[in-house]
Amino acid sequence: MKAIVWDKGLRFVEDYPPPEPKKGEALIRVIMAGICNTDLEIMKGYMGFTGILGHEFVGVVEVVTGDNRCLIGRRVVGEINCGCGMCPAYCLKGLQNHCPGRTTLGIAKKDGAFAEYITLPEGNLYEVPDNLSDEEAVFTEPLAAAFEITDQIHVKPTDRVLVIGDGKLGLLCALALKLTGADVSLAGRHGAKLEIAQDQQVTAITIEELIIEKIYDIVVEATGRPDGLATALKLVRPRGTIVLKSTVADERRINLTPVVVDEIHLVGSRCGPFKPALRAMSKGGINVKPLISGIFPFSEAPRAFEKARERESLKIIIDFR
Amino acid sequence: MKAIVWDKGLRFVEDYPPPEPKKGEALIRVIMAGICNTDLEIMKGYMGFTGILGHEFVGVVEVVTGDNRCLIGRRVVGEINCGCGMCPAYCLKGLQNHCPGRTTLGIAKKDGAFAEYITLPEGNLYEVPDNLSDEEAVFTEPLAAAFEITDQIHVKPTDRVLVIGDGKLGLLCALALKLTGADVSLAGRHGAKLEIAQDQQVTAITIEELIIEKIYDIVVEATGRPDGLATALKLVRPRGTIVLKSTVADERRINLTPVVVDEIHLVGSRCGPFKPALRAMSKGGINVKPLISGIFPFSEAPRAFEKARERESLKIIIDFR
Numbered sequence: 001m002k003a004i005v006w007d008k009g010l011r012f013v014e015d016y017p018p019p020e021p022k023k024g025e026a027l028i029r030v031i032m033a034g035i036c037n038t039d040l041e042i043m044k045g046y047m048g049f050t051g052i053l054g055h056e057f058v059g060v061v062e063v064v065t066g067d068n069r070c071l072i073g074r075r076v077v078g079e080i081n082c083g084c085g086m087c088p089a090y091c092l093k094g095l096q097n098h099c100p101g102r103t104t105l106g107i108a109k110k111d112g113a114f115a116e117y118i119t120l121p122e123g124n125l126y127e128v129p130d131n132l133s134d135e136e137a138v139f140t141e142p143l144a145a146a147f148e149i150t151d152q153i154h155v156k157p158t159d160r161v162l163v164i165g166d167g168k169l170g171l172l173c174a175l176a177l178k179l180t181g182a183d184v185s186l187a188g189r190h191g192a193k194l195e196i197a198q199d200q201q202v203t204a205i206t207i208e209e210l211i212i213e214k215i216y217d218i219v220v221e222a223t224g225r226p227d228g229l230a231t232a233l234k235l236v237r238p239r240g241t242i243v244l245k246s247t248v249a250d251e252r253r254i255n256l257t258p259v260v261v262d263e264i265h266l267v268g269s270r271c272g273p274f275k276p277a278l279r280a281m282s283k284g285g286i287n288v289k290p291l292i293s294g295i296f297p298f299s300e301a302p303r304a305f306e307k308a309r310e311r312e313s314l315k316i317i318i319d320f321r
Numbered sequence: 322m323k324a325i326v327w328d329k330g331l332r333f334v335e336d337y338p339p340p341e342p343k344k345g346e347a348l349i350r351v352i353m354a355g356i357c358n359t360d361l362e363i364m365k366g367y368m369g370f371t372g373i374l375g376h377e378f379v380g381v382v383e384v385v386t387g388d389n390r391c392l393i394g395r396r397v398v399g400e401i402n403c404g405c406g407m408c409p410a411y412c413l414k415g416l417q418n419h420c421p422g423r424t425t426l427g428i429a430k431k432d433g434a435f436a437e438y439i440t441l442p443e444g445n446l447y448e449v450p451d452n453l454s455d456e457e458a459v460f461t462e463p464l465a466a467a468f469e470i471t472d473q474i475h476v477k478p479t480d481r482v483l484v485i486g487d488g489k490l491g492l493l494c495a496l497a498l499k500l501t502g503a504d505v506s507l508a509g510r511h512g513a514k515l516e517i518a519q520d521q522q523v524t525a526i527t528i529e530e531l532i533i534e535k536i537y538d539i540v541v542e543a544t545g546r547p548d549g550l551a552t553a554l555k556l557v558r559p560r561g562t563i564v565l566k567s568t569v570a571d572e573r574r575i576n577l578t579p580v581v582v583d584e585i586h587l588v589g590s591r592c593g594p595f596k597p598a599l600r601a602m603s604k605g606g607i608n609v610k611p612l613i614s615g616i617f618p619f620s621e622a623p624r625a626f627e628k629a630r631e632r633e634s635l636k637i638i639i640d641f642r
Contacts, residue, residue: 046578090559098559098583100535152584214421229577238411238419244581251576256550257367259589260568262419263473266587268580 004114027063054114055106058137077140080105129282139288146176148272157181165223166193238262325435348384375435376427379458398461401426450603460609467497469593478502486544487514559583
């Protein structure tokens with residue numbers, strides 16, 4: 001099958017052996033898959049992963065090996081963490097995303113979605129509502145990561161919230177957070193990206209306009225830059241909350257004394273719940289279409305990666321049909 | 322009056338002008354005051370403070386300027402943060418410890434307790450129960466900082482808690498936390514210090530015995546070392562909580578990716594509530610006496626500071642009578 005493989009270099013191959021679904025797994029034919037910054041970080045050494053990249057996808061179930069025969073032929077998206085299903089500390093508490101023995105699609109010990117076929121446990125799959133296009137469905141995984149914030153912390157409608165970083169993740173976080181009714185702002189460097197948020201009831205602030213003052217109840221760090229946390233610490237109010245969304249391969253040099261003196265809550269936030277993400281896109285609360293910067297067929301996948309690295313780009317999607 | 326003044330160097334003077342209480346403040350004659358690691362950090366540049374050092378004290382009220390005439394002659398301890406009393410975001414919400422305009426005794430814009438006299442707002446003072454000695458009362462402020470942890474986060478009796486760092490603050494945190502009924506361990510490098518915790522229902526673990534595994538629900542970082550957080554990240558379970566208690570003058574170089582991947586809650590924690598601290602010492606739940614490493618008269622204060630810097634020392638107290 002066609003596949004995009006990372007192993008020190010990026011290879012675009014046509015003869016990769018298709019995966020075999022294990023008991024309880026489904027075999028899914030990938031329709032489209034999105035390039036995430038995490039893919040680019042993996043190519044810098046993050047997670048030490050080698051194999052097929054990619055974890056944002058929409059596809060059609062072709063084979064099931066477990067009980068969910070009704071999934072066959074359905075258009076699905078899928079949660080990317082696969083727990084052992086048995087550990088009492090995590091899997092049996094509904095925390096399979098934190099199972100120490102987990103594999104993660106295209107990130108850890110499991111081939112990913114930049115391929116014609118993938119496997120995932122049937123329980124990880126969610127049917128895509130008919131009114132969502134394939135390219136919208138690709139956003140389910142990253143939008144779910146944005147909803148992880150409100151799944152972890154209570155964002156009140158009276159809160160003043162700032163998201164820093166107007167990349168894909170920052171934009172999706174701002175869009176998910178505005179649903180709380182809170183006063184949500186997005187700070188970034190790119191006028192065109194900020195406009196996407198502005199068009200959907202988020203206040204856009206350019207870096208030049210941003211007043212450095214400790215006034216925000218909640219600051220979401222989604223810059224992907226090593227200095228993002230230091231910036232967030234200058235903007236969050238005493239006793240406020242900073243949500244860390246960026247995973248970067250580099251170490252950061254930081255003075256954490258303000259965390260202690262201002263008694264800041266710092267919350268790391270990763271993968272999130274798929275159902276609210278599908279619901280928000282399907283019911284019209286969040287429009288992800290303006291975030292699409294390009295859809296490339298597999299034959300042009302090298303160009304897709306070039307484009308994904310450009311500062312101006314948002315979501316780049318590869319079409320595997 | 323006698324006073325210990327920090328201004329690039331440490332000066333032990335006898336002719337410092339006594340402070341004048343402002344409206345609403347009390348004038349307090351200091352009986353004893355304790356040396357805190359924060360004092361030693363200030364002498365390395367932390368907070369950029371100059372003036373009389375010291376913020377852990379017990380004293381007797383000599384003058385009141387406000388309504389609390391009943392305080393006169395009482396033996397008191399006092400909260401060290403003095404808010405403006407008027408700001409709606411902090412003081413009027415009971416958060417004067419975070420008032421942006423606050424002064425802090427011996428730490429920020431207010432002369433401290435290494436002196437014969439100090440002033441504090443009357444509302445900051447708490448009478449010391451008769452059954453507590455002067456030297457025990459000196460521990461109220463640092464023990465209150467330990468109780469700040471359970472004031473900020475819910476520690477469950479089913480939690481597995483680890484305090485790292487067997488200095489004064491680490492010991493007091495372990496002692497305060499054991500009152501929750503949780504399984505509390507203290508990890509450190511000093512057998513004699515660990516024994517103090519062991520004698521009071523805390524499990525003591527030497528650094529050599531400590532198994533580096535992500536198993537603790539809550540890890541309290543009280544090492545005072547720049548690498549303390551990195552160690553804590555190797556010990557806290559996914560979705561667990563790290564409480565940061567150390568304030569150090571240095572920057573730390575750290576990879577915060579585990580905070581995101583393991584979705585760790587990181588909570589900065591500073592000054593805490595005095596009443597639970599007085600109650601725990603007075604009612605016998607916590608015995609701080611074994612933490613006293615020496616009591617020195619003002620005439621021997623230079624030796625007191627030398628002793629406070631020794632690795633083996635715990636609390637050093639200066640007697641101002």
